[in-house]
Amino acid sequence: MIPFYGGMNMLFTEQEKKIIKLITCFYRNNGKWLKYNELVLYIGTSKKTLRSYIDRLHDLFFDLCEFDYTGSMVRVKFDSNFGLVTMQRIFLDKSLIVRILKRTFFCDYKSKLDLAIDLNTSESSIFRAIQTLNNGLPDFYDLTFSYSKLQFEGSESEIQKFYVNLFIETNPDPLYWPFEDFMREEEANAFARHITNYVQNSIYPDQFEYIKVVLAVASIRLKKSHKISISPTDDDLYQKIEELAKKPEISAFLERFFPEFRANKTFTAYQIVSYFLNEEFFFFFYDLDYRLKNFMKAKANYEFYLKKISFLQKKYNLEIPDPLDFYKDLATFFRFKISNVDAEDFFLDHSEYSLNYLKFFNIDFHNDLKIFLTEYMCRFYPKAQHKVQDLIYTVYTLWPNLIPQLIKAQSVTKALIVSRYDQYYARTLADLINTMSPNYIHADVYGNFQIDFEEIKNSDYEVIITDFVVKKDFGDKLIFSFEQLPLLSKIRDFFYKIHYMKINKVFQAHPDELKKFANFLGYKND
Template sequence: MTTLKIEHFLEKNDIREVTIFKQLVLNGGKLSYANMLEYLSIAKASLEKDLESISFRIESLADQVQVTFDGQFIFLTMSNDFSLQHIYKLYLNQSVKVNLIRFLFKHQEFSITQLTQELAISDSSLFRKIKELNSFLKEFGIKIRNGQMHGEELHIRHFYFQFFSYIENKEALVASHTSKQIAQMLQAVESFLHITIEPTNRQRFNTWMMISKNRVNSKSKQYTSLRDHMQPYLEDPLYQKIRIMVLRYFSRYSIEVDEEEAMLHFAFFLAFPILNEHDFHEYTLERDRRAPIATLDTYIVETIIIHYKFRKLPYMLERDMHYHLSHIHTKLYFFQGDMEVYAFEELLAKEKQFAGRKMVSFAHKLLGISTTKFGILRAEETQSVKMDLLKYISLLAMASFKMRTIVKIGIDLKMEKFYTETLNQLLILNMRHINGIKVEVYQPVKSYDLILTNEQAIKKDCYGDAKVYVLSEISSSFDMKNIQRIIQELHS
């Protein structure tokens, strides 16, 4: 199964041009012609053609972005308010596949003649574009067939939600689709559910409602999977409120909707953080703790506590973990597929640097538990399941960091004060990158876990129970390596 990436909406030459921009960003805005040729594995003539195409493409943005070539190096300069994301948007806005999805969303069905005229392409090109899109849409369990989008309604809306969140121009979207009806619905939701939807979540809500408003009159919607997954939640207090609210909202505009419309909104509310942490906590006090998602939330938290041998998590940390886990598990339970907005391998590599191999291995174990509980075969792992691995790693890192004991370090240098003030600050600066420590100049009235000094103490117990490390050469790499080892031992 092929993961849907933003690049898949672009043509091959467009992908290469965007890659040139990305490589320049990753290399500080300057890369040799030879290195670019090697990275792209293309001929010199092809790169020259790409650079010429880039110059033409960004000609109107000369005050914001420039790509220049001096015969040896390629240079990139961008204004402070311009980024690589703007480059992606520039290319995506002119993409045939993006325009195809836009048209399909707006009209819900098309004829081949109608669409070839709209996109100004041949029949064979259109069929090829649809075939390419379907290979990526497979992950969402949906496909374009006979001029329509087919599949579970929840998965279709989820795909459109991703499309309008990451592909479509948000400014244009807001301008063309903002309506009084959606604004009224948002106010009604806050009032009826007694919640406060925060600004970021309002944007998600508006996008979802715009999609729902468009899709509600779609013919022959499928709800088979949704109905099955909703069985344990039909008596859920939040679902009951959403059900009343949704039926009232659409009846106002003389639109008859199925009860499944409320189910779609319930799944969305819990998977994509519409509720803030306080409002979600209020909901957890009344939800059925034996229902699949709540059961898994609790099981995963207990597994983490046992694994790290925590006696008990602080109340606010446990509450925070339940909030994030519920989003992960609701999405895993109800939804299928995801768009790779951030390169998975790059993100995983960065998280590994911070988390370490053991934490990543444990995150894999948690993912295995979750997919097994929900009956998702590992062979069926989609992009959404892979991204859940990253979310587990981030969650574990957060919990580990908050539970980590702060190692208190005192610096007690035995030399003239004239030197100690400077050298104390040098040591503190060199250690500031180490997480979970508090470093200060030694004060006899305080207790410490570790003392750094340049002379062995005459009395063995003069620093109490603190470990003592005698510096060989202040701020040397040898000493810093040993100090970090001691800190890790004190943490474990």
């Protein structure tokens, strides 16, 4: 399966977990006819229930998938630009538990019957759904959802953290703003933009969305008299928040949404951004040198980092323009991205999801990096809760031109063009191949006047290209026969087969990684 956190299980009822399994099965068998009888056994349900599941998916994904039916079979064709993660994220947003959480976040229900009517379900279904949620919560949050009160019980910072991640993880559409009836999106955009003006770090779309959602969640909770208890302790920081409260757009929002606090806008703004204070977000209001000096064990950390990073550079022939700047970026971005934006992902493990692909650019490099960062965390942050893979992901993200460098560091596939009819054609084809992908494959032209097939077979060339039909057995070499300069479609097929050959060699050299990757894609029993 795609690497979902176990926390996703707390957001699905048992029936919905079966539908998720069905979604994954359809995606793995994109465009294939599947028998109802086999699906019934795979999902573990009756044929009647299976049909109701399929009908539900058809209604939900009618614009993203094409469903075809016969009396005993079903076929689902997916939009080529549409992935399994998006599909499951959309379905997650429609799950009963998520709908309960969102309804009770926006509205205070005095009666469970009213909630059941709004959700078109029964009170007993709501009770079972909340039980499922509470069974999974302790592994991720120090919270309990009260069935009697229909609200969370626990610290306000923990409650806000849960809702921030819930709304981010269950919204696949960047054009949809779920808080419009409370905090208008233009208000959230303006508030967030003014905050980012103070942040001494680059801000990207996912981080900007994180800031917006935090502001919306905190404002709505404050409107209901729920606030994080943090008193102002930093005069410089309080002054910055005072400046924020005076911005015309923010001031107008505070007057509209909090008329009862009109006399003290600064304190209201402070209460809204208290979530950031609790998560040490305003650490990023200070310049890089100040952060490095005051918030890091700078010297010991940096010396260890420099020693290990230099080893990786030499071993894999990699470059870093400025190791100190790279270290600063790593330290600050890791705190911002992992400690805040991705702190409590309970739907998708973003780091693992990306690394399962990125590591195949060079598995040996990935393994060496993992050893280095594991030692780094154990030595300097033994009590840290962050997973090492989060820090690995940060390195892949911030190392300048890392992936292109890893590609160049790989051995270039050697191809030999053997022409029986036209040597000039062979040279032209070699120039074409070498120009299109110089770091991926290099083509030479066979120069002997007499073609020695045994010599070619025993050479270190992995790919042989001819302008005649080849009946000779060349072992595991790839053979291509082009009677004339190939069309673009043929060239695409040519590069695809070479890429497949290279990947296959990686898998043969690392069989355990192949097994992990197959499990990651959902092929556990294949």
